[in-house]
Amino acid sequence: MRISFVVTGSRGDVQPFIALGRVLVARGHDLTVATHADFHDLVTEAGLGFTELPGSPRDFTAHPALAEALQKGASLFKAARAVPKQSAEATAELASRVAAAVAGADLVVTSILSRIVFEDDGSAPWCSVTWWPLNPTAQWPAMIAPRIRLGRIYNRLTHWLAGLLESILVRPYREHANLTPLPSSAPYRDLGRAVPLLCPVTREMFTEPKDWPKLSHITGYWFWDRQWTPSQELVDFIDAGEPPVTLTFGSIWPVHAPDSTLEKVLGVVRKHGRRMVMVGGGPDDVPDDVFRVNDVHYPWLFPRSSVVIHHGGCNTTGEALRSGTPQIVVPTFGDSPFWAAHAHRLGAATEPIPYPKFTAERLDRALGTALADEQLRRRATEVGEAVRAERGVENAAEILEEWVREWRAARSDVDAG
Numbered sequence: 001m002r003i004s005f006v007v008t009g010s011r012g013d014v015q016p017f018i019a020l021g022r023v024l025v026a027r028g029h030d031l032t033v034a035t036h037a038d039f040h041d042l043v044t045e046a047g048l049g050f051t052e053l054p055g056s057p058r059d060f061t062a063h064p065a066l067a068e069a070l071q072k073g074a075s076l077f078k079a080a081r082a083v084p085k086q087s088a089e090a091t092a093e094l095a096s097r098v099a100a101a102v103a104g105a106d107l108v109v110t111s112i113l114s115r116i117v118f119e120d121d122g123s124a125p126w127c128s129v130t131w132w133p134l135n136p137t138a139q140w141p142a143m144i145a146p147r148i149r150l151g152r153i154y155n156r157l158t159h160w161l162a163g164l165l166e167s168i169l170v171r172p173y174r175e176h177a178n179l180t181p182l183p184s185s186a187p188y189r190d191l192g193r194a195v196p197l198l199c200p201v202t203r204e205m206f207t208e209p210k211d212w213p214k215l216s217h218i219t220g221y222w223f224w225d226r227q228w229t230p231s232q233e234l235v236d237f238i239d240a241g242e243p244p245v246t247l248t249f250g251s252i253w254p255v256h257a258p259d260s261t262l263e264k265v266l267g268v269v270r271k272h273g274r275r276m277v278m279v280g281g282g283p284d285d286v287p288d289d290v291f292r293v294n295d296v297h298y299p300w301l302f303p304r305s306s307v308v309i310h311h312g313g314c315n316t317t318g319e320a321l322r323s324g325t326p327q328i329v330v331p332t333f334g335d336s337p338f339w340a341a342h343a344h345r346l347g348a349a350t351e352p353i354p355y356p357k358f359t360a361e362r363l364d365r366a367l368g369t370a371l372a373d374e375q376l377r378r379r380a381t382e383v384g385e386a387v388r389a390e391r392g393v394e395n396a397a398e399i400l401e402e403w404v405r406e407w408r409a410a411r412s413d414v415d416a417g
Contacts, residue, residue, distance in 0.1 A: 001028075001029045001030070001106045001107060001404065002030045002031075002032075002104065002105050002106045002107075003021075003024060003029050003030065003031045003032070003105060003106065003107045003400075004031075004032050004034060004051075004101055004102045004105035004107070004108050004109070005017045005020075005021060005031065005033045005034065005035075005109050005110075006053075006098055006101060006108065006109070006110045006111065006114040006118060007033060007034070007035045007110075007111045007113075008035065008036065008053060008055070008094075008111060008113045008114040009057055009111060009113050010057045010250065010251035010313070011038075011039065011042070011057075011250065012251065012313040012315045012316060013111055013113070013131070014033070014035050014036075014039045014042065014043070015042070015224055016129075016200055016221070016222035016223075016224070016315055017033060017035075017111070017129075017222075018033065018042065018043060018046045018224050019222040019223055019393050020200075020222050020393050020396050020397065021033060021046065021048045022046055022047070022048070022224065022393075023393045023397045024397055024400070025047065025048065027401070030049070031048055031049060032048065032049035032050065032051055032101070033048050033049065033050055033051070034050075034051040034052075034098065034101035034102070035051075035052075036052070036054075036055055036056050036057065037052050037056070038056050038057065040052070045226070046224065046226075051097075051100075051101045052097075053094060053097050053101070054090065054093055054094055054097060055086070057251055058254070070255055070332055070333055070355060070356075085172075088176035091172075091173050091176040091177050092176055092177050094117050095119070095177035095178075095179060098114065098117050098118055099119065102118070102124075102126075105124050106124055106125075106404065107124060107125055107126065107127075107400060107403075107404050108125075108126035108127075109127055109128070109129060109400065110126065110127075110128045110129070111128070111129050112128060112129065112131065112134070112188070115128045115188070115191075116173045116174065116187075117173060117174075117179070119179050119180065125195070125403055125404050125407035125408075126195055127195045127196035127197065127198065127215075128188075128191050128195065128196075128197055128198075129197075129198050129199075129200065130188075130191070130197055130198070131199070131200075131201075131315075131335055132201070132335050132338055132339075133199055133206050133218070134188060134191065134192075134197065134216075135191070135192045135212050135213060135216050136156065136159030136160070136163075137156075137159070137209045137211050137212060138152035138153075138155050138156050138209075138211055139152075139155065139209040140155055140209075141154065141159070142155075142158040142159045142162035143335055143338045144162055144338075145161075145162065147341055160185075163185050163186040163187070163188075163189075164185050166187050166188065167182070167184060167185050167186065167187050170182055170187045171187075191216075192213040192215045193213040193215060194215075195215065195403075196215045196216075196217065196399060196400075197215060197216045197217070198217050198219055198396055198399065199216070199217065199218045199219065200219050200220065200392055201218060201220075201221060201314065201318065202220055202318065202386070202387050203220055203390065204321075204346060204383060204387060205342050205345075205346065206218050215403075217395070217399055219392045219393075219395040219396045219399070220387075220391060220392030220395055221315070221318040221321075221322065221387065221390065222392050222393045222396060223299070223318070223322065223392065223393070225299060226297050228300065230297075230300060230301075231293075233291070234291060234293060234296075237275070237277070237291040238277075238304050240275075241275060242273070242274060242275075242306065243274075243304055243306040244274060244275040244277050244291070244304075244305060244306065245265075245272075245274050245275070245276050245277070245305065245306055245307045245308075245367070246276070246277045246279065246301060246302065246305040246307070246308045246309065247265055247276055247278050247281075247309045247310075248278075248279035248280065248308070248309070248311075249261075249280065249281055249311045249330070250279075250280065250310070250311055250313055250316055251313070252311040252313075252332050252336075253280050255332055256281065258281040258283065259282070259283055261282070262278065262281075262283070262286070262290070264358075264359075264360050264363070265309065266287070266289075266290060267360060268360055268363045268364045268367055269367070270289065271364060272368065274306060274371075275289040275290065276289065276290045276291075277290075277291045277293065277296075277301065277305065278291070278292045278293070279293055279296050279301075280294055298316070298319040298320075298323070299319065299322070299323070302319060302320055302322075302323035302325050303323045303324065303325060305323075305325050306325070306326075306371060307325065307326050307327070307328060307370040307371060308320045308326070308327050308328070309327075309328045309329075309330065309363075309367075310327065310328075310329060310330070311329070311331065311332055311336055312330070312331040312332070312335075312336030312337065312340040312343075312352070313336060313339070314335060314339055317339040318387070320343070320348075320349075321343065321348055321380075321383050321384060321387050322384055322387045323384055324380050324381040324382075324383070324384025324385065325380060325384075326348065326349065326350070326370040326371075326373075326377055326380045327343055327348060327349035327350070327370070327380070328349065328353065328363070328367065329343055329349055329350075329352045330352070330353050330354070330355055331354060331355065332355045333355075337352065337354065340352035346379070346383050347375070347376060347379035347383070348376070348379055348380040348384075349376075350366040350369050350370050350376070351366070353366060
C-alpha cells in the first residue's frame with residue numbers, strides 16, 4: 001500500500017508522523033512524508049520518502065510580531081493576527097503541492113493543520129491526526145476554553161464556540177486555494193465521523209468519551225526511538241555530577257530572549273546546586289556549568305535529567321512523561337497551556353508558569369518543588385511506566401490498515417450495486 005503523510009507545522013508535528021511511518025514501512029507499506037524542507041534530513045534519516053512542501057514553521061514562530069504579542073499575554077488568535085498573513089498565492093501554491101503529493105496514494109493521512117489545504121477527491125481513503133482531543137463532548141471543555149467545572153452545558157458550549165473560531169481561521173485558506181468550503185461553524189465536523197481521527201496522546205490523560213463518534217481514537221503517543229549516539233562531551237558532562245536540569249523550548253525559542261532567559265534560568269539552577277543542559281536557543285558561548293546542544297534525542301537525555309523545563313508542546317510533554325522525570329512547563333500559546341495543565345493534573349509536573357509570568361522567583365519555587373517533592377517524583381515515575389507500556393504507533397497502524405479495508409469493502413459494495 002502506498003501511503004502519503006501530509007504534515008505542516010513544527011518538528012513536534014512532524015516527528016510523531018516519522019514514528020508512525022517507520023512502523024508502517026516495517027509492516028510492508030511504501031510511505032512518503034510531504035512536509036517543509038526544514039525536516040528533509042530528519043525524514044530521510046528515518047528511511048522514509050520525502051516530498052517538499054513550501055513554507056517553514058520559522059515564518060511564524062520566528063516573526064518578531066509573535067514574540068511582541070505573546071510578551072503582552074496575547075491569546076493564540078491575537079498572536080496569529082499579529083503575524084503577517086500568508087498571501088493568497090502562497091496558500092494556493094501549498095494546496096497545489098499537497099494535491100500533487102497525495103496523487104495516486106492508497107491512503108492519505110493529514111495533520112490537523114494540513115487538513116485545511118487538503119481536498120478529498122474520493123479516489124482513496126484518508127484520515128487526520130489531531131494533537132488534542134478535538135471532537136465535541138459534554139465530558140470536558142474545548143482545548144482553548146478555561147478549565148472550570150460548570151457542567152455538561154458549559155462543556156458543549158465551549159466546543160461550539162471553538163468551532164466558530166476554527167471556522168473563522170480556516171475559511172480564508174480554503175477560499176484562497178479555491179477549495180470546497182468546510183462545514184460552517186464546525187470545519188472539522190466530519191473527522192471522527194466520516195473518516196478516522198487519531199489523537200496520539202496518552203490514555204493516562206484521556207479515554208474516548210461515550211458521546212464521541214466511533215471513528216475517533218486516542219492511541220497513545222507516537223515515539224520515534226532514533227539510532228542516535230550522544231557526543232562524548234555530552235556524556236562526560238552528564239556523568240560529571242548530579243543529574244542536570246534540562247531546558248528546552250523547541251520551536252518556541254524565538255519567542256524568548258535567549259540571552260536573558262539563559263541568565264534567568266541558570267541563576268535559579270545554580271541556586272539549587274545543579275548544572276544545566278540547554279537544547280537550542282541561547283548564545284553559542286555558555287558557562288562551564290551549561291552544556292548547549294542543538295539536536296538531541298529526548299529519550300536519551302530526559303531520563304538522565306533531574307528536571308525538564310519545557311514549553312508544553314504536545315510531544316515534548318509526551319517525551320517528558322515517558323521519561324518519568326519531573327517537569328516544569330512554561331506554556332506560551334496554542335495547545336501548550338492545555339498540556340501544561342494536564343501534566344500538572346497527572347501529578348508529573350509542578351504548577352505551570354505561564355510565559356508572561358516566567359520570573360526567576362516563580363521558577364525558583366517550581367524547581368525547589370520538582371527537586372525535593374517525593375510525591376511528585378514518585379508520581380512522575382509511575383506515569384512514565386504507564387506511558388512506556390502503551391502501544392501508540394502499533395495501535396495507530398492497526399487502525400489505519402483496518403480503515404483501508406473497510407473503505408475498500410464499502411467501495412466494492414457501491415460498485416457492485
